[in-house]
Amino acid sequence: MYSVTTYRLGTTVLIKHFKLVVPSKAPTGLRFSTFSVSNVPTRAMFRKAVQDHSGKGAVSAKPLYPNNHKLNASNFSTTKQHSTVAGAKRKIEMASAGQSALGSLHDAVYFDENDFDDDDDLDFEILKPGPLSQDSLPASTETPSLPSQTNYNANNFTSNTRMSGTGYSQNSRTQNVSQSDIKYPELPEMDDMPQEQLPPSSMPIPWSSSPPSHYQPPQPKRRKLPWGQQGQDGSRSNPITPAPIKRSSSSKAEMPWNKTASTVKDEQKELRKINKKRQTAADYHLTKPQSRVASLFLSEEQKAVLDAVVDRQKSIFFTGSAGTGKSVLMREIIKKLRDKYRREPDRVAVTASTGLAACHIEGVTLHSFAGIGLGKEPAAELFKKVRKNQKARNRWLRTKVLIIDEVSMVDGDLFDKLEEIARRIRNNGRPFGGIQLVVTGDFFQLPPVPDTSARDAKFAFDAATWNTSIQHTILLTHVFRQKDPVFAEMLNQMRLGRITPQTTEAFKKLSRPLDFHDDLDATELFPTRAEVENANGLRMSRLSGEVMTFHAQDSGTIQDVQMRDRLLANCMAPPVIHLKKGAQVMLIKNMEDNLVNGSLGKIVAFMDETTFDYYRNNEDEFTGDGKEGSDDDDAAARNRKKIRALAHKDGGISTSRKWPLVCFTQQDGTERHLLCQPETWKIELPNGEIQAQRSQVPLILAWALSIHKAQGQTLPRVKVDLGRVFEKGQAYVALSRATSQDGLQVTGFDPRKVMVHPKVIDFYSKLADINSVVNPSGNTKKEVNGGRTVNEYDDNDELYNEYIAGLL
Ligand SMILES: Nc1ncnc2c1ncn2[C@@H]1O[C@H](COP(=O)(O)OP(=O)(O)OP(=O)(O)O)[C@@H](O)[C@H]1O
Numbered sequence: 108m109y110s111v112t113t114y115r116l117g118t119t120v121l122i123k124h125f126k127l128v129v130p131s132k133a134p135t136g137l138r139f140s141t142f143s144v145s146n147v148p149t150r151a152m153f154r155k156a157v158q159d160h161s162g163k164g165a166v167s168a169k170p171l172y173p174n175n176h177k178l179n180a181s182n183f184s185t186t187k188q189h190s191t192v193a194g195a196k197r198k199i200e201m202a203s204a205g206q207s208a209l210g211s212l213h214d215a216v217y218f219d220e221n222d223f224d225d226d227d228d229l230d231f232e233i234l235k236p237g238p239l240s241q242d243s244l245p246a247s248t249e250t251p252s253l254p255s256q257t258n259y260n261a262n263n264f265t266s267n268t269r270m271s272g273t274g275y276s277q278n279s280r281t282q283n284v285s286q287s288d289i290k291y292p293e294l295p296e297m298d299d300m301p302q303e304q305l306p307p308s309s310m311p312i313p314w315s316s317s318p319p320s321h322y323q324p325p326q327p328k329r330r331k332l333p334w335g336q337q338g339q340d341g342s343r344s345n346p347i348t349p350a351p352i353k354r355s356s357s358s359k360a361e362m363p364w365n366k367t368a369s370t371v372k373d374e375q376k377e378l379r380k381i382n383k384k385r386q387t388a389a390d391y392h393l394t395k396p397q398s399r400v401a402s403l404f405l406s407e408e409q410k411a412v413l414d415a416v417v418d419r420q421k422s423i424f425f426t427g428s429a430g431t432g433k434s435v436l437m438r439e440i441i442k443k444l445r446d447k448y449r450r451e452p453d454r455v456a457v458t459a460s461t462g463l464a465a466c467h468i469e470g471v472t473l474h475s476f477a478g479i480g481l482g483k484e485p486a487a488e489l490f491k492k493v494r495k496n497q498k499a500r501n502r503w504l505r506t507k508v509l510i511i512d513e514v515s516m517v518d519g520d521l522f523d524k525l526e527e528i529a530r531r532i533r534n535n536g537r538p539f540g541g542i543q544l545v546v547t548g549d550f551f552q553l554p555p556v557p558d559t560s561a562r563d564a565k566f567a568f569d570a571a572t573w574n575t576s577i578q579h580t581i582l583l584t585h586v587f588r589q590k591d592p593v594f595a596e597m598l599n600q601m602r603l604g605r606i607t608p609q610t611t612e613a614f615k616k617l618s619r620p621l622d623f624h625d626d627l628d629a630t631e632l633f634p635t636r637a638e639v640e641n642a643n644g645l646r647m648s649r650l651s652g653e654v655m656t657f658h659a660q661d662s663g664t665i666q667d668v669q670m671r672d673r674l675l676a677n678c679m680a681p682p683v684i685h686l687k688k689g690a691q692v693m694l695i696k697n698m699e700d701n702l703v704n705g706s707l708g709k710i711v712a713f714m715d716e717t718t719f720d721y722y723r724n725n726e727d728e729f730t731g732d733g734k735e736g737s738d739d740d741d742a743a744a745r746n747r748k749k750i751r752a753l754a755h756k757d758g759g760i761s762t763s764r765k766w767p768l769v770c771f772t773q774q775d776g777t778e779r780h781l782l783c784q785p786e787t788w789k790i791e792l793p794n795g796e797i798q799a800q801r802s803q804v805p806l807i808l809a810w811a812l813s814i815h816k817a818q819g820q821t822l823p824r825v826k827v828d829l830g831r832v833f834e835k836g837q838a839y840v841a842l843s844r845a846t847s848q849d850g851l852q853v854t855g856f857d858p859r860k861v862m863v864h865p866k867v868i869d870f871y872s873k874l875a876d877i878n879s880v881v882n883p884s885g886n887t888k889k890e891v892n893g894g895r896t897v898n899e900y901d902d903n904d905e906l907y908n909e910y911i912a913g914l915l
């Protein structure tokens with residue numbers, strides 16, 4: 108049970124593997140729903156949770172990734188052949204253009220003030236709102252036509268659906284009438300009433316002026332139509348479905364009773380056809396997997412957060428170290444919320460601190476959503492600015508849930524300003540004007556960019572209104588990214604900036620070069636973009652062969668090209684990419700279970716779809732392995748001839764575009780081939796308006812990557828020179844991308860380079876006693892409220908259920 112109460116100071120509640128924290132600084136007098144804090148254990152619980160996370164817990168926890176998830180993915184896979192060549196298991200796939208996955212939630216950004224430069228102008232009146240123009244679609248003429256803008260991802264699908272009308276109509280309706288202008292009568296409080304006590308919806312309401320007849324269900328009005336006449340035996344005569352009546356003055360012949368039997372038959376046939384088409388389209392959406400990546404099975408702690416957000420509508424901040432599945436969970440939350448509010452999609456605002464993070468979740472930056480430009484002015488001025496901007500004002504009024512991803516980079520002052528704007532615009536004194544907040548991030552990772560070099564970073568948790576706005580803080584503890592508990596613990600120490608001599612030694616040992624016995628190098632992470640461009644450019648120049656250039660196709664409701672370019676500059680996909688055969692590339696979209704954002708591969712060829720089909724079916728011939736005793740050169744010449752013949756098959760030269768064919772190496776050493784055709788990235792407002800959209804091949808060069816772009820990624824092979832790291836949290840972000848020690852090379856390791864912001868330590872130490880993380884032998888059997896211990900709660904299902912039922 109939760110009750111309406113004022114905050115208790117510093118109260119901490121653990122639910123099995125995660126914990127809830129009631130903020131400690133809430134001003135007195137502020138009232139909102141939170142839970143009763145009797146009988147709850149305190150900080151000792153956190154110790155236990157963190158130990159589970161950092162050490163034993165990571166191993167002992169049951170794998171939460173069941174085998175059968177692969178089945179789902181394979182249903183969808185376009186794989187047709189699965190052959191074994193030269194000892195390596197190969198799978199060949201074709202990525203269809205236009206398919207997308209919301210999967211690209213992870214990742215991060217180049218984050219600087221320029222990120223927000225464009226936000227100033229985001230709320231200008233769009234001249235031609237509406238569906239994307241045909242011209243703006245990807246250049247490829249070979250893209251599958253059904254559905255052209257549809258992705259198999261639930262969120263993408265929803266948003267596309269929303270594009271088609273609902274969003275706009277909602278918007279236009281609400282734009283005309285300001286909510287604050289309407290005087291509503293007082294309604295009885297029903298929020299907290301049990302379902303069974305609620306009055307039936309048909310019950311007359313005391314203040315209503317409607318006549319009693321309005322509470323009766325409407326009486327169907329029967330029109331007497333010729334085909335609806337009853338026969339003498341009471342049976343209906345031949346019920347023909349009337350064809351849609353065209354409203355034309357000269358259409359006497361179109362009335363059903365004026366038609367000949369054959370016309371009626373023809374019309375029926377036509378109708379059946381239309382209905383069948385509709386059905387097929389509906390089936391298509393039902394039967395096609397919603398995402399090309401099979402949904403992960405959420406852990407108990409992830410599920411509890413999902414439940415608290417979606418069903419219990421709590422304002423939650425969920426955090427946890429790198430790899431604890433925050434992004435995976437956020438994706439699921441967005442999916443569920445979009446489903447919940449599918450009739451009013453603009454109720455859910457999906458935002459992130461930076462452009463790139465926003466692009467990953469197909470949302471917008473927090474600045475852009477708020478309509479505050481750079482947001483430098485005082486809150487009162489920003490409020491006036493938003494009030495004048497009808498679209499921005501409307502967004503604030505319509506929003507029920509505000510999602511903020513990568514909150515570690517949100518400035519604390521900005522958080523306070525937004526809170527004030529929300530309250531004032533919505534004319535609602537509750538925190539954030541009553542908007543439910545769903546916030547995630549890890550403050551041990553990249554901090555906000557300070558306003559000036561003089562001012563130290565102010566974190567969101569430093570904001571005066573943080574504690575009142577966030578009802579529960581939940582710590583995810585199970586690390587999924589690193590399966591090796593020793594490695595997970597090393598990274599955990601790094602996160603906290605408390606590295607033992609043994610861990611220092613272990614990191615120093617990782618300076619050896621990596622050798623994977625294949626031709627894929629580890630991706631080198633650099634702090635600056637210039638270093639990344641140099642490193643990738645150098646490697647490209649060493650490759651012989653033709654440069655293939657791929658230009659992105661950009662579109663969206665923003666007509667100003669410069670502004671759109673600035674928005675899309677934060678997108679993971681570049682506007683132009685130069686590739687060569689032999690280039691090492693990284694996939695930047697989730698395709699399937701084993702072909703995900705972060706997968707590394709090498710370009711083996713450039714080919715069009717027809718050639719690819721041939722290649723897919725005759726892979727052995729292409730590799731020269733197909734014909735026994737054949738000379739390789741001869742075989743290659745034969746193949747070239749075949750391919751030419753194939754291209755000329757229909758009497759003309761194939762004009763279709765060539766796309767990179769990439770051989771991806773999976774973690775188990777097997778290879779998969781993918782023809783990488785354009786994918787889309789969107790910047791989408793809550794009402795479904797796609798401000799900017801980029802279609803580009805889902806690849807980037809991957810000999811080197813910036814730490815900012817790597818944030819959020821899971822990388823199988825990583826090389827980091829810590830000598831170059833300069834920002835707090837950077838070293839941790841860089842190293843925690845790796846999935847294993849075997850896939851990580853660290854040079855220049857110096858524990859002094861691992862910088863942690865003291866404020867962050869302080870914040871997390873309020874959630875837990877950090878010493879217990881570094882020193883797991885710390886006392887976790889501490890007596891807490893009611894004399895219960897952490898272990899008692901952990902071991903006792905009833906008590907655990909009591910928590911689950913009562914606290915959220
Ligand atoms: N419930 C789950 N079952 C199996 N694997 C999971 C689960 N949740 C997350 N993962 C996997 O763990 C890895 C890390 O997940 P994710 O990127 O969501 O972590 P994160 O907390 O967002 O990390 P970061 O802070 O670095 O962004 C991914 O490879 C993801 O697929």
Ligand SMILES: [Mg+2]
Pocket residue numbers: 213214433434435819
């Ligand atoms: Mg993440």
